[in-house]
Amino acid sequence: xxxxxxxxxxxxxxxVRLDIIDEVHAAKSGHPGGSLxxxxxxxxxxxxxxxxxPADPKSPSRDRLVLSKGHTAPALYAVLAEKGFxxxxxxxxxxxxxxxxxxxxxxxxxxxxxxxTGSLGLGISAACGMALAAKLDGLDYRTYTMVGDGESEEGxxxxxxxxxxxxxxxxxxxxxxxxxxQIDGPVTEVMNPTPHDKKLEAFGFHVIVANGHDFDDIExxxxxxxxxxxxxxxxxxxxxxxxxxxFMENQVGWHGAAPNDEQYEIAVAxxxxxxxx
Numbered sequence: 001x002x003x004x005x006x007x008x009x010x011x012x013x014x015x016v017r018l019d020i021i022d023e024v025h026a027a028k029s030g031h032p033g034g035s036l037x038x039x040x041x042x043x044x045x046x047x048x049x050x051x052x053x054p055a056d057p058k059s060p061s062r063d064r065l066v067l068s069k070g071h072t073a074p075a076l077y078a079v080l081a082e083k084g085f086x087x088x089x090x091x092x093x094x095x096x097x098x099x100x101x102x103x104x105x106x107x108x109x110x111x112x113x114x115x116x117t118g119s120l121g122l123g124i125s126a127a128c129g130m131a132l133a134a135k136l137d138g139l140d141y142r143t144y145t146m147v148g149d150g151e152s153e154e155g156x157x158x159x160x161x162x163x164x165x166x167x168x169x170x171x172x173x174x175x176x177x178x179x180x181x182q183i184d185g186p187v188t189e190v191m192n193p194t195p196h197d198k199k200l201e202a203f204g205f206h207v208i209v210a211n212g213h214d215f216d217d218i219e220x221x222x223x224x225x226x227x228x229x230x231x232x233x234x235x236x237x238x239x240x241x242x243x244x245x246x247f248m249e250n251q252v253g254w255h256g257a258a259p260n261d262e263q264y265e266i267a268v269a270x271x272x273x274x275x276x277x
Contacts, residue, residue, distance in 0.1 A: 014275030019078035068123025121156030150182025165204025212237030
């Protein structure tokens with residue numbers, strides 16, 4: 001990827017991070033840690049990888065993204081707003097009564113949301129159904145789903161993975177956000193689901209491991225995934241929880257807490273300084 005493209009994506013991702021902080025601060029609740037960890041990946045998906053059109057968000061031929069870790073909706077909303085699916089000012093209505101931006105994604109009311117999620121394990125299961133539907137209908141859209149590392153402790157996730165391999169869903173890309181932390185602490189201490197790579201391979205997946213904060217690595221991972229035939233692909237993205245805000249990085253307490261006014265100012269200043277915006 002050329003330098004100009006990387007700089008453009010980095011600025012877009014920084015704006016997404018600013019939006020995430022704005023959202024949870026305005027709502028006084030939400031999940032900033034895991035939202036910040038997937039900001040770079042979602043930015044790349046919507047600006048480089050997926051075929052989507054804000055003017056036609058329900059197009060049958062569009063690529064789909066299912067945010068299985070639905071509590072990180074602030075990241076998805078931020079990217080959708082930046083992409084033009086709805087006005088950015090709506091982001092400050094997150095979790096407010098009457099807003100179409102609920103605490104978890106809602107496909108019935110939010111433009112650009114392909115599946116209502118929140119109950120962990122539900123999203124990846126729906127994504128498998130979407131991918132199979134494309135096969136049955138003879139459509140060439142791809143389905144992407146973002147699964148949390150803590151979420152991967154759910155038995156339903158592994159049932160979905162078995163389903164995907166059985167039906168040879170090579171139009172499905174499962175992304176695991178491996179930031180190492182979940183609400184109760186380190187993932188490997190709560191209920192260790194590792195080694196993901198070997199387990200996913202045993203379940204019939206082509207497995208790719210990538211740096212979820214390096215656009216070159218992200219690009220290579222998605223480009224490789226599109227070449228895999230006859231089996232689904234899983235990308236294990238190594239990320240940092242709270243990425244971009246120093247006092248949130250690798251801190252489990254920021255899984256589901258909103259910054260106060262002082263912390264908000266510090267976070268915004270840091271993100272702007274790093275991105276030079």
